[in-house]
Amino acid sequence: MTGRLLALLACVWVLSGCANIQDDTVPQIIPNSEAPTQKPPQGPAKDAEAITVVRDFIRNSGNTTAAQAYLTEEAKRAWHPDNQPTIIEDDFSTVPQSPDKEGDPNQITVEVKGTRMGILNQDKSFTAQQGALSQAVRLAKQDGQWRIAQVPANGLIVPLIEFNLNYRPVRLYFYDVTKSVVVPDLRYLPAAPSVTPSDVVQLLLLGPASSLDGAMRSALPRTATQRTNAALAKDNVLVVNLGDIGNPNREDKELIAQQVMLSLRDLASTVRIQAEGVPLVPERSEWRAADVQTLSDKTTPGAQYPGYVVVNNRMKSLKDLTPVPGPAGSGEYHVESVAQSGDGSDLALVERTNAGLQLRVGNTNVGLRVVYGPTTEMTRPTWQPGLSANQTGSNEVWTVADGAVVRLARTKDNNWYGLPVDYTSLSKFGKITDLRLSRDGVRVAVVADGKLYVGAVARTDNSTGVTIAAPKLVPRVTSAVSVDWLNPSTVMVATNSPTGPVWRVPVDGVEPERYSLSNLTQPLTSITAAPSRTVVVTDAVGMWGASEVGQIWQPFEGGQGPTAHAFYPG
Known part of the structure; x- marks a missing residue:
């Protein structure tokens, strides 16, 4: 596992609060300095064999822009990746199928065989699904070059090494059912061009992963929206402006602020949190990760209990x-x-x-x-x-x-x-x-x-x-x-x-x-x-x-x- 993935999988239990936004702030997009540098799409090599085109397509499938270069023009127009890639082991095979005697020499089918590790769900959570994978990929000649004419299930097959390179793990934070303890919920977002705070907030608003229904809950109501995209103000403080959160009490407002701050702490050190353009918690001007007490004390064994x-x-x-x-x-x-x-x-x-x-x-x-x-x-x-x-x-x-x-x-x-x-x-x-x-x-x-x-x-x-x-x-x-x-x-x-x-x-x-x-x-x-x-x-x-x-x-x-x-x- 990459060091970057290890660092992000480690659980850090820090909470924070919220504050004001100046009327003259101008939102900016926060660059993701930790995102891997993306090479420009190279496309297939000239006169590449069909199996090579398929292999390189899969190796580039973590970046859909790069992967599109391996498709025919017609397939590009029809290809709408469902953003639920199948993750496979790095070792896989591509086997050309024998054409019919009277088959079109300008078309060929290549079978992809590998070991499935799991899928990335629509909520960007990973679900392990170990087993054999076998899918047929149809190719056609385009201007004398092999290109993929039909993608299996209109989706993505991504080797683990490419998944780690092209997807960034993001920790969202929710609560147990009593809202007494904060709990991390790991998701994965495409790293190209970057993971933005707005992406993270949008996932947070959707609530816990479906596999955790009944085990976690959010302090944010299901009606909550981003009134404006989370972005930097002129003073380089991240501004999160929420909408449609109803009329939460003081305790729930603080829980919301803690959730937002924790989920954004890898992208921003200071956050101003608003509701409908005004401070969510009036007494707090800004929230920082180091400002608040942790809730993890309730579940982390104290040093006085050695076991x-x-x-x-x-x-x-x-x-x-x-x-x-x-x-x-x-x-x-x-x-x-x-x-x-x-x-x-x-x-x-x-x-x-x-x-x-x-x-x-x-x-x-x-x-x-x-x-x-x-x-x-x-x-x-x-x-x-x-x-x-x-x-x-x-x-x-x-x-x-x-x-x-x-x-x-x-x-x-x-x-x-x-x-x-x-x-x-x-x-x-x-x-x-x-x-x-x-x-x-x-x-x-x-x-x-x-x-x-x-x-x-x-x-x-x-x-x-x-x-x-x-x-x-x-x-x-x-x-x-x-x-x-x-x-x-x-x-x-x-x-x-x-x-x-x-x-x-x-x-x-x-x-x-x-x-x-x-x-x-x-x-x-x-x-x-x-x-x-x-x-x-x-x-x-x-x-x-x-x-x-x-x-x-x-x-x-x-x-x-x-x-x-x-x-x-x-």
């Missing part, structure tokens, strides 16, 4: 390996796995007993009560963050018990009870062996039959019902055994694949990155990750840590043997 490790079925601090006070650290509980809530206040612990596995939950300073079980199998628990507008209480804890997704909620009087969760979308994927909620509670990562899936946690206001929606297979990741969230946009997955034991994977699956193979010995059994923390895996020898792709794995906290498993809060 835990289970060694020989006893629970210890990951900081210094001291046993935790009480039965979890003394050996009274036969501990299998642990999850600490993001705010550090509670534990969920899977205990093995003579009757089977059971789930205990409680405050870190008091006893842990049994809330579920016994069962034969149970995955490591995972916490849903506190949702202020959730009538079921302040927290939820999830696990998978004997193949069923279990969701438990805490009442105001600190009791726990089961709540419905519709996970039928996962049933076709096979046995679930790991399930992790993102720390913002909006997404879910699932390992089922050795494959990795990422979906949305769809909720309805004032409803106890939850649906795991639109889970998508992550290509390239096989033999998966464990997954955890590195940040709101990225998961880490441990596998027993010979091609790579540990992968960093963006939530849309565009291009997973392989961590170093050095020092790890299969089988791997677990992984834990969190923002700004060392990724820790357990292999056949013990625990190992690494902080970046390419870094050599180092023994973590003395290794502690192959039965040791580390757990960060979440």
Whole structure:
């Protein structure tokens, strides 16, 4: 993955506010200095073979202006790319088809074969769709030169390398259903001639990606428009002038401003936000990314909570390996796995007993009560963050018990009870062996039959019902055994694949990155990750840590043997 894409996939949780626009400002277009330099279209080489014309057309298809040079004049007039390119692996083949004996020598069909990675949707979000691709391209002679006369499905086939060169990732920001937490939503816009602030605002106005329906919401009403294109004023401050936003209260105005500022922070350091030509929030003259408090504090584990490790079925601090006070650290509980809530206040612990596995939950300073079980199998628990507008209480804890997704909620009087969760979308994927909620509670990562899936946690206001929606297979990741969230946009997955034991994977699956193979010995059994923390895996020898792709794995906290498993809060 390119460094530019890596930098933009990293989640930066900064918020800001809004302000005034001077009456004498003159909008200007902001140039995109980070956009790749575009070469002028070269067109096909003279007397190029038909298969070469097709290959070069596909290689240039990330830039439709360049790609048009490979079409006949008639095809140019008929070609209206649907802006939903199919992204394929870089290696593909072009095979000429045998013409009929009485066929026209000035026409030929070339079959394109490759591996589909996914598509770019109309909302500019990427959806992974791994599988074989086979499409026929018809060519005709034009002035003695082969040109493409018919494009398959009137669309685009773009190799991944060209997609990375010609499309720029853009992070939009929305909220969870209670509007308590900001959540990134990754999109991709053509980089030529440039990505403008107006392009970004327009996508923001359209709302979250369709795959996140019910999991995210916008503070902007669906009626909202750009009254004028977002552009620079004379003093080089970006002006965003919104229209048709209704009559939001003060809180919603600030949420709107935060959304806009976050989504534009890669293009502008200061933004004035207007509604119908007047300041959205009268008290704020300008909004800057560094001016505001972050909302990510609610979901990023604090440094005072270093995490835990289970060694020989006893629970210890990951900081210094001291046993935790009480039965979890003394050996009274036969501990299998642990999850600490993001705010550090509670534990969920899977205990093995003579009757089977059971789930205990409680405050870190008091006893842990049994809330579920016994069962034969149970995955490591995972916490849903506190949702202020959730009538079921302040927290939820999830696990998978004997193949069923279990969701438990805490009442105001600190009791726990089961709540419905519709996970039928996962049933076709096979046995679930790991399930992790993102720390913002909006997404879910699932390992089922050795494959990795990422979906949305769809909720309805004032409803106890939850649906795991639109889970998508992550290509390239096989033999998966464990997954955890590195940040709101990225998961880490441990596998027993010979091609790579540990992968960093963006939530849309565009291009997973392989961590170093050095020092790890299969089988791997677990992984834990969190923002700004060392990724820790357990292999056949013990625990190992690494902080970046390419870094050599180092023994973590003395290794502690192959039965040791580390757990960060979440």
